[in-house]
Amino acid sequence: MKKQIVLCAMSGGVDSSVAAAILKKQGYEVIGIFMKLWSEGTGAEAAIAARAVANHLKIPFYILNLEKEFKKAVVDYYIKEYEKGRTPNPCVICNRDIKGEVLLRKVLEMKADFLATGHYARLRREIRNPKSEIRNYRYQLLQAKDKEKDQTYFLWMLKQEQLKQLLFPIGDYLKSEVRALAKKWQLPSAERKESQGVCFIPDRDLEKFLRRHAHNLTKPGEIVDLQGNKLGLHQGLLSYTIGQRERLGIGGPKAYYVVKLKSKENLLVVGDEKDLYQKKLIAADLNWLDKPFYEQEKIGEIKAKIRYGHSAENCQMKAIENKQVKVSFDRPQRAITPGQSIVFYSGEKALGGGIIQ
Numbered sequence: 001m002k003k004q005i006v007l008c009a010m011s012g013g014v015d016s017s018v019a020a021a022i023l024k025k026q027g028y029e030v031i032g033i034f035m036k037l038w039s040e041g042t043g044a045e046a047a048i049a050a051r052a053v054a055n056h057l058k059i060p061f062y063i064l065n066l067e068k069e070f071k072k073a074v075v076d077y078y079i080k081e082y083e084k085g086r087t088p089n090p091c092v093i094c095n096r097d098i099k100g101e102v103l104l105r106k107v108l109e110m111k112a113d114f115l116a117t118g119h120y121a122r123l124r125r126e127i128r129n130p131k132s133e134i135r136n137y138r139y140q141l142l143q144a145k146d147k148e149k150d151q152t153y154f155l156w157m158l159k160q161e162q163l164k165q166l167l168f169p170i171g172d173y174l175k176s177e178v179r180a181l182a183k184k185w186q187l188p189s190a191e192r193k194e195s196q197g198v199c200f201i202p203d204r205d206l207e208k209f210l211r212r213h214a215h216n217l218t219k220p221g222e223i224v225d226l227q228g229n230k231l232g233l234h235q236g237l238l239s240y241t242i243g244q245r246e247r248l249g250i251g252g253p254k255a256y257y258v259v260k261l262k263s264k265e266n267l268l269v270v271g272d273e274k275d276l277y278q279k280k281l282i283a284a285d286l287n288w289l290d291k292p293f294y295e296q297e298k299i300g301e302i303k304a305k306i307r308y309g310h311s312a313e314n315c316q317m318k319a320i321e322n323k324q325v326k327v328s329f330d331r332p333q334r335a336i337t338p339g340q341s342i343v344f345y346s347g348e349k350a351l352g353g354g355i356i357q
Contacts, residue, residue, distance in 0.1 A: 003029040005112035006167060009103060010034055010061075012049030016118030017189040018178045019169040023116055024057055026169075031112065032061040033103065037070040038200035052188040066102060073097035075200055079214050085263030086339025087241060089154070089308075090198055096157035104165055114167045119151045120144035122171035123163060139163035141289050143348040146174045153308045156343045156353035157287050210238040221266035223250060226259065226275065234268040237261050243276055243335030277332035281306075283342050283354030284324045293317055293344065293351055303345045306333055306356065312345050325354065 008020040010032045023030045032054040034047050047063055054061035074094050081088035099117060107115050122142040129136045139160055144150040158166075170178050182190035197204040210217055217238035223231045232250045234240065239247070244258040248270065257276055260269035286292075293299060294317075303312035304327060314330040327342065336356060343353035 003027060004114065005029045005031065005110070006114045006116050007031050007033050007103065007107050007110065007112050008116040009099060009118070010050040010053060011118070011195070012046035012053070012189060012192065013118065013195060014182045014187070014189045014192055015120070015170055015178060016050075017053040017187045018173075018181050018185075019116055019118045020053065020059065021057055021181070021185050021187060022169040023167070024059065028114075030057070030059045030116075031110070032057075032059050033106070034061070034063045035070075035098070035103070036063055036065045036067060037098070038075065039067055040200065040202075049189055049192060056186070056188055064103075064106065066098060069102050070094070070098055070200075075213075078198075079210070081339050082210060082238065083214050083216050083263060084339075085237065085261035087337045088339045089341050090200075091154045092157055092341050095155055100158055100162045104162060107165060114165055116167040116169055118170060119155065119168050120146055120149040120171060120175075121152045121155055121168045123166065123168060125164075137164065138290060141350040142171075143345070143350070144168075144171045149175050151308075152345075152350040153305055153341065153343050156289065156341060156350060158289065159287070160290070163289070207238055211236075214238060216263070219266055221268065223248065223268045223270060225256075226269060226271045231256070231270065237263060237266065237268060240268055242337045276335045278336050279329050279332050281327050281333075281336050281342065282320070282324055282357040283327055284322070284357050286323060286325060286352065286354040288352035289350055290352075292319075294319055296346075296351075299346050299351075301346065302351070304329070305343050305345070306336055307340055312343075315344075317344070324357070 006023050006028045008023060008030050010016045010020060020030050020032060034050045036043050051061050074090050077093055078088050078090045103115050121144050124140040124142055126138050128138050141152055141155060143152050201209045218236040220233055220235055223234050225231055240258050242258050245255060248256055250256050256270040257273050259271040259275050262269060302315055304315045305312045316328045318326045320326050338356050340356050341353050342356050344351040
């Protein structure tokens with residue numbers, strides 16, 4: 001039988017390196033792909049690291065220049081959302097528009113069978129009509145074995161037609177096991193440090209990045225409380241995030257926290273810590289990885305995450321007008337942030353998600 005061909009997105013890090021190695025050991029014909037995404041980044045070092053791994057594994061390796069597509073889909077979106085006073089999640093958009101669209105088109109162009117990534121996630125394939133001669137498969141996105149590293153939170157915008165062409169080779173491994181495999185197989189990336197933060201802001205200085213690209217957010221303005229009383233001046237909304245306490249520039253013994261960013265009025269709204277806790281939110285721009293929650297049989301208890309790294313919390317959902325859902329949590333959630341993703345789960349199965357309004 002002819003080997004199935006897999007394009008493996010390789011970043012030079014240990015996760016995608018081990019993913020490529022696992023695929024090769026499983027008998028796939030693996031082709032390494034490095035995406036050059038952003039001219040302001042330090043992609044040269046990562047590309048060299050990825051190529052070293054590909055050479056070690058003796059697999060073909062290509063560099064794709066996707067700067068134009070990435071800027072339009074991810075960076076421009078990121079800046080526009082901040083200018084609206086929202087806090088976006090660029091990884092979610094990148095997985096949908098770059099990996100889920102651009103790279104999957106490359107799979108077709110190269111007559112390959114699958115695209116693999118180093119995400120910590122798992123897929124389960126189900127036959128939906130077992131009695132029929134025509135097999136109709138549906139794909140469930142499941143949390144990774146390593147719950148602390150699980151990245152299903154970033155994959156909620158994918159569709160069934162994308163899931164069927166994806167592979168997540170390290171989803172059944174703990175991070176410690178991935179590191180151990182990298183050392184065992186003597187991969188050049190075995191000791192490479194894990195990347196942190198937003199990939200197109202390599203120095204992790206978000207404020208400096210926004211000063212270069214989001215000039216509307218650099219204008220000084222008023223700091224007000226929830227009643228509209230003026231408490232001081234801010235130095236540009238780009239310097240603040242919801243839930244922030246330090247560096248507000250408000251004197252006095254009372255502790256204030258950022259509660260809201262009003263970009264149209266250029267106002268920074270502050271309040272007490274208790275004002276950060278809410279039980280309800282509205283989510284829009286919804287995507288369901290399978291059926292919408294209200295069409296699923298025996299869905300059971302629903303939980304939701306409002307940010308990566310937080311535990312999923314019990315909640316109830318209700319469909320409302322304009323294709324939105326109203327979400328009510330059993331317990332108040334701290335610093336619910338417009339622009340961030342909310343992702344819904346039933347057990348270890350990711351149902352889908354939306355953007356917090």
